Amino acid sequence: MRPRPRAQALYLSNHLTDPTAGMLLTATDLTKAFPGEGGPTRVLDGVSFTLAAGETLALTGESGSGKSTLLHIAAGLEPMDAGEITIDGTALSTLDDGGRAALRRQTVSVVFQQFNLIPSLDAAANIAFQARLAGRHDAPWCATLAERLGLREHLAKYPEQLSGGQQQRVAIGRALAVRPKIVMADEPTGNLDEATGDQVIDLMLGLTADTGAALLMVTHSERLAARLSRRLQLSRGRVA
Amino acid sequence: MSGRALLSSCFLAVVLIAFAALPGPSHAQGFAGLGTDAEGFAIPEPGRGFTFPEDHGAHPDYRIEWWYVTATLTGEDGRAYGVQWTLFRSALAPERREGWDDPQIWFGHAGLTTPDRHFVGERFARGGVGQAGVQAEPFAAWIDEWRMEGPSLSEVTLTAQGPDFAYDLELVTGMPFVPQGQNGYSVKSASGQASYYYSQPFYEVTGTLALPDGPVRVSGNAWLDREWSSQPLAETQTGWDWFSLVFETGERLMGFRLRDTAGPDFTAATWITAEGTPTPYPNGAFRAEPLTITPVAGRDVPTRWQVSLPERDLDVTVEALNPNSWMETAFPYWEGPVSFTGTHRGRGYLEMTGYE
């Protein structure tokens, strides 16, 4: 079975009348506070947004605006205090720990700024790991990804033997190997120099587009945000 | 009782707890009529007299007894020497038993004095196993290898040794044994304590001393005291000074002074003629006054004396051959040879206890 992501995306965008119906991700009134000195600090304060299939959305804002927290909640990594997120028709509030883990395995892939990889596994095993956990391992697809990410020479290496750029490329390969509906990235180039970062972003945008996955990326870089189809600016926990 | 009695009883007081638990003198007197004290020990009574050779042997019914020899000797080198040989018997009970159960305990003291050295030996033994004892005939008194033995007490070999000295002497006499006090009943205090006491002051001595510098042939005079009793002295009697003096003219004098904290000192003396006839003198007749005090072994001990017996026109200055004649034994005391000048001249032995 070969997916036809572009056709699917077109279909979804053209045939649904309710602006939120048919959306891949719908966030409504998200609220989150962290305990801090002198009472809880509100990090998110009634944030709502949507993400359509195949869409690329940049989450921007100054440090502490809550953009990373928003991404973590959307990825099922952290629970929210109030509000709701629906991903692919499933409300996150209805999921238990196991349900959220399944969501992370199968529907959402996350690429972090660093420490994306499992130190005890080599690059090839890292790329295949999530897909195998999800029971969707596709060896030719993994090979294709590795090829496209320029990792063929490095597949037998362990994470600490790879450069930062190589590590992030492995992380992208791992994220896409499972064919997720959404790739979420949290400052994926934050630890890289500009040239390497651009290269990594090129690969990420190209590959997500090719697989038809939506992309939600946290970044503080205007230049980077401009390359995505839409932007959501956060300020002090609210949509600016 | 000579100083030896007190010496011995003090020994016991120190060494044997049994003795410390003895009833006091007055209590003991209560039993005097029966001839025994509270623990069954016989008590000396006047008028007993002596039977020889039996009385040369031990009297286990009595608490304490000794065979006490002192000798004033002159070496072939012309130097003066003194020798002491003592065997004490001390009974824990007035009986004899077999083996280790025998309550008779023995100890021996040996001394050898030169003008500049003083040697001491000490031995302890249990009676029942044969390590020490006395036999009347043929006479033998021994503790370990120390011996005084011979066909009779008038002809004995006397040996003793310590780690650094030894002596081997022949003692011979044809003279009779001399009873002290009232025919051998020797009173020791105003309240009546007494002992049986006789002497042999006429031994002629030849023999050898083994000294660190080599053996020395010696000859001279020896004096034996035999005494036994069961009674301690009064508590106030703190010590004594005992003299045995041999005059160049052949007479002998035994005299002692018992120092008393509660009253005047108690003295007694016996004048013995060259033929061996004794004359006892009562309390007060004999006098001894210290002239020179010498520090010895951490104590102040008189080593020069003025001794007098006016009834015999005796007034002499007695001086120790070696002021350091200290007997460093379990119960320490001073015992050593002396010489004297004044109205009379001669040599003798001095014993002093109770100098703290």
Place this chain on the structure above:
Amino acid sequence: MTGAALSAILGHWRRHPFQLATLVLGLALATALWSGVQAINAEARASYDAASAAVGGTRPVLVDPAGDIDQATYVALRRAGWQVSPILEGWVRTPRGRVRLVGIDPLTAPPEIAAAGTVLAGDLTGFLGQPGMLIAGEATAARLESADLPPVTVAEGIAPSLAFADIGVAQRLLGLEGRITRLILREDQPLTRPPLAEIAPGLEERASGGQADLARLTDSFHLNLTAFGLLSFAVGLFIVNGAIGLAFEQRRPTFRTLRALGLPARRLTLLLVAELAAFALISGALGIALGYAIAAALLPDVAATLRGLYGAPVEGGLTIRPAWWAAGMAIALAGTAAASAGALWKLARLPVLAPARPRAWARASQATLGPQLAASAALALLSLAAGTLGAGLLAGFVMLGALLLSAALALPALLSALLALAARLAAGPRAEWFWADTRQQLPGLSLALMALLLALAANIGVGTMVSSFRLTFTGWLDQRLASEIYVTAEDAAQAEAMVAFLAPRTNAILPIWSVEREVAGAPAEIFGVADHATYRDHWPLLTALPEVWDLLARGEGALINEQLARREGLAPGDRLDLPGGALIVAGSYSDYGNPSAQVLISVSTLTARFPEVERLQFGLRVPPGQTEAVMAALTGEFGLDPGRMMDQQAIKAFSLQVFERTFTVTGALNVMTLAVAGFAILTSLLTLAAMRLPQLAPVWALGLTRAQLARLELLRALGLAAVTMVLAIPVGLVLAWVLLAVINVEAFGWRLPMHVFPADWLWLGALALLAAGLAALWPALRLARMAPADLVRVFSNER
């Protein structure tokens, strides 16, 4: 600068009080077990010394190699000038165990015998004669309260397990009238004395009073304890090492900052050394206090063992000795130094701006697998060499130590190989990750696992030895104690009357008569046995000539115990020199629990050669069911007191009780070692847990729940413990073999057959899993309950 730096360094402990507790507790535990064992040993040795000094100690003695000395000889020596003092030694039986009775003559005793001084300053009249008096320390006096014995006076400073009496009283109590064991030569000998040969040709002068035997006999026991203490200490050091490693790892950023701010590396190192030394002293003090408690708790059993097994004079009371306080502090410092040397070395060489990468540490450890394996192989060779070439107890222990260390060092490589194999065979990403991750964690866990291996192997080894011993011992007792009743007459006349009385009531009356003589240069018991089926059928022979019992009956042969056979290399058919002429060794028999040599000859040979032998003891063969009737008849006829009569069952029960007590201490130390190993695993896991978040967070982010991860963590600990347990079994069995076939032979002179007890392993395995499981449970629970935010933070925080 120093003050500021110190506050920065020490601030760590305020924020990690548990880590501090781990460090202090680990060190305290290690010190406690070590110093506890040392305290026990010191107490026992001090007791021997005191006992030895109490009976003449360092003074030379005169002995008769052929036996005891006639009292007449003593008097003859004294009368020849020899300043000697008689000593009679023997045992008095009390309902509460044997007590060594020492007869002295207070008047001639040398000043070295303190008891003589006590007597002279006290009640001499009561001490001498009848009934006499016993003088003993408080604990021993309590055991001596008995109607049969003279009154006991308690005195300070009397050596434990000794009772003094006048020599005459002792002779009476021991039935040795006129006999003396030895003569102490006083220091103050006179100017001249004839040669010894002239006075007492049979006597020999010996250097000292014979307690040296005791020291030699008990050496093996103390060496055993010391080995255990050392093992516990080593296991404890694993904990300390883990805690120090973690503290250094976590403080790396602090160190880096301090260095960057201008604190010289040397100063920093010195500060940390000072910090560790302070901890070592505090922990050392705690450990010594704890060790004292352990020693106080164990000493009564040890004392009972030493008394029962060797007749060693030890009581259960413990005195605090400055020597082991100092030793405990020293060992705590040394232990800390050993455990922190690696961390300090790394710190001193740390570049100022070294990246804080915990992974590097793990990788470096992995690189040491090769050298570790090489060291393990070298130790294995050393162990083999010690086993085949070496001789003596020390070689045995070298063999043991090298074997254990070799196994411990080989463990990480072995586990690593096993995990690689498992990873290859694993199906599914989770399993693959699990094995790969486990293997990567191995360096961090291997020290704790080594500790566990040591503890488990020691447990299996010692357990196997003790159980083998128990099985053999029980069987041997059944054989050896063939007579139904054992009876001791009060005197010869009673013995004769008894034999006449018993003849019609029993199947056989077997004399048990013996003398103590010197055989092959050492003290030995020579027993006479009757020619009777009881021996032919039951006696536990190890080797024998054909017709062994006939040889004995004809007075041509002698049987010897295994101890004597091994010591002198005697085999059946060899000649054995005995007092009264040589006999042929007809065979050897096992004789467990007996420290000295024993010879069996026919009873007629015994009485012919040693006419003075005491003929008081008999074994009675009684028709089935008659035992109680015969004992009742004996009591009725002779008024025999119960202490002089024992039935087979009572003796067996008593022997087994002594046996069990012997190994109580071993058991207790075993359990403690295992507990320490469990604690080592806990600290290691906690150490790792802090470092493991970057390893676990990605897996969690990729779709495993925290609970799943926690379960895997628990499973990993259990799995590693299980594998370690399996590997410990062969090591433990080799250990047991060494203990049974090498150490026991060297230490006691007997070899025991080895039995295996797999059920015990299951039990031990369960215990190991429980320990590991409990240790892993806490970190696992913490993981399961960890706030997601903490996990997420991994991805954004620079570590």
